[in-house]
Amino acid sequence: MPLPPNEEFYRIKKLPPYVFAVINEMRDKARAAGIDIVDMGMGNPDGATPQPAVEKVIEAVQDPLNHRYSVSRGILPLRQAIVDRYAEQYGVTLDVDQEAIVTVGAKDALAHMLLAILGPGDLVVSPNPAYPIHYYGVVMAEGEAHMLPMPDAATFLQGLKAMYKNGKIPKVILISFPNNPTTVCVDLDFMREIVELAREHGTYIIHDFAYAELGFDGYRPPSILQVSGAADYAVEIYSMTKSFNMAGWRVAYVLGNRRLIAALTRIKSYLDYGIFQPIQLASVVALRECQDAPAEICAVYQRRRDVLVECLHAAGWPVEPPKASMFLWARMPEPFQSMGSLEFAKLLMKEAQIAVSPGIGFGPLGEGFVRFSMIEEDDRVRPAIARVGTFLRKHGVAPALQPEAVHV
Numbered sequence: 001m002p003l004p005p006n007e008e009f010y011r012i013k014k015l016p017p018y019v020f021a022v023i024n025e026m027r028d029k030a031r032a033a034g035i036d037i038v039d040m041g042m043g044n045p046d047g048a049t050p051q052p053a054v055e056k057v058i059e060a061v062q063d064p065l066n067h068r069y070s071v072s073r074g075i076l077p078l079r080q081a082i083v084d085r086y087a088e089q090y091g092v093t094l095d096v097d098q099e100a101i102v103t104v105g106a107k108d109a110l111a112h113m114l115l116a117i118l119g120p121g122d123l124v125v126s127p128n129p130a131y132p133i134h135y136y137g138v139v140m141a142e143g144e145a146h147m148l149p150m151p152d153a154a155t156f157l158q159g160l161k162a163m164y165k166n167g168k169i170p171k172v173i174l175i176s177f178p179n180n181p182t183t184v185c186v187d188l189d190f191m192r193e194i195v196e197l198a199r200e201h202g203t204y205i206i207h208d209f210a211y212a213e214l215g216f217d218g219y220r221p222p223s224i225l226q227v228s229g230a231a232d233y234a235v236e237i238y239s240m241t242k243s244f245n246m247a248g249w250r251v252a253y254v255l256g257n258r259r260l261i262a263a264l265t266r267i268k269s270y271l272d273y274g275i276f277q278p279i280q281l282a283s284v285v286a287l288r289e290c291q292d293a294p295a296e297i298c299a300v301y302q303r304r305r306d307v308l309v310e311c312l313h314a315a316g317w318p319v320e321p322p323k324a325s326m327f328l329w330a331r332m333p334e335p336f337q338s339m340g341s342l343e344f345a346k347l348l349m350k351e352a353q354i355a356v357s358p359g360i361g362f363g364p365l366g367e368g369f370v371r372f373s374m375i376e377e378d379d380r381v382r383p384a385i386a387r388v389g390t391f392l393r394k395h396g397v398a399p400a401l402q403p404e405a406v407h408v
């Protein structure tokens with residue numbers, strides 16, 4: 001009997017293997033060989049979920065009523081809880097039925113929103129480097145992904161305006177601030193300008209707000225929905241992953257524009273029956289009873305940021321301290337630029353026993369950089385970065401800077 005043809009599948013052809021898998025595989029092999037790799041690669045929070053949410057999931061799982069299918073768009077108490085949080089935190093009023101939906105994490109929200117609203121060739125503009133699904137979600141939905149460089153927010157905005165001026169009108173602007181991987185931050189005026197562009201040209205906006213709660217030194221990342229009238233154009237994705245240390249639970253929300261949310265609701269009604277109900281009930285508890293958790297989690301990252309920046313400076317690798325997120329985005333020292341970020345990340349792991357994410361994994365404009373995730377404790381980070389210092393010196397990079405050159 002003939003086997004099916006051995007061709008590459010139509011969509012799979014467009015999806016290159018995840019660059020980060022190469023580093024993860026190397027890390028796992030080294031660890032299996034007994035080498036202790038300090039993992040600052042993936043943005044996978046190491047902290048525990050708030051205890052009341054853990055207790056609620058244990059209680060709720062005992063009730064057979066919670067073993068049934070749940071509701072694809074999320075149970076009403078959970079949608080109400082996030083709508084209430086937005087009212088308290090941002091002064092934003094949302095309709096719980098038409099302007100809020102629960103999703104299986106932000107990745108599900110992005111992938112299925114793009115699938116729901118894009119047709120072949122529809123243009124989506126987003127900054128580069130970027131979180132991979134921002135680009136590949138568009139590719140999978142057969143839209144046209146247009147990347148604009150984002151060394152900083154103003155340059156991105158200029159590029160966007162120039163694009164409109166040249167008659168290239170996107171259907172969707174897809175942005176995310178605080179940004180992963182670059183940690184670029186914006187203020188509410190930036191969001192106003194984006195909404196203004198959308199209003200002038202009839203463009204939708206998707207704002208991935210994965211790092212909503214992780215602003216440092218008093219900086220509070222703005223919600224795009226704080227801009228008056230933003231919901232006529234925009235949705236915002238708020239995730240429990242980083243804000244509440246709930247990465248594995250897979251809970252996020254899409255909030256704002258009714259047409260976009262109706263489209264996502266429709267497509268998800270075909271795809272899933274909602275998140276396991278005990279998890280939804282526990283998420284209600286997290287939002288209602290653990291309101292201080294995001295600030296506490298943020299304080300941990302801020303402290304780790306200070307330690308990492310201080311250690312990198314001492315190692316002879318001067319970096320910009322991030323103002324938000326759980327990452328540090330570092331330009332590779334000059335002698336390594338020509339080898340590319342993947343080879344550099346491999347070399348760092350081999351010689352300094354530390355895993356970082358190569359910038360190329362975030363798109364072509366990420367080349368020349370690596371990303372550190374702040375997911376290891378200080379007592380592991382300090383010796384790891386000291387090893388990086390030894391590694392740099394071995395490769396001819398100048399030794400430690402004077403203390404007065406250290407800016408934390």
Ligand SMILES: Cc1ncc(COP(=O)(O)O)c(C=O)c1O
Nearest residue numbers: 043105106107131180210239241
């Ligand atoms: C910008 C951005 N969006 C979305 C996600 C994924 O979030 P979730 O766990 O809610 O799917 C991440 C995770 O690293 C991210 O950096």
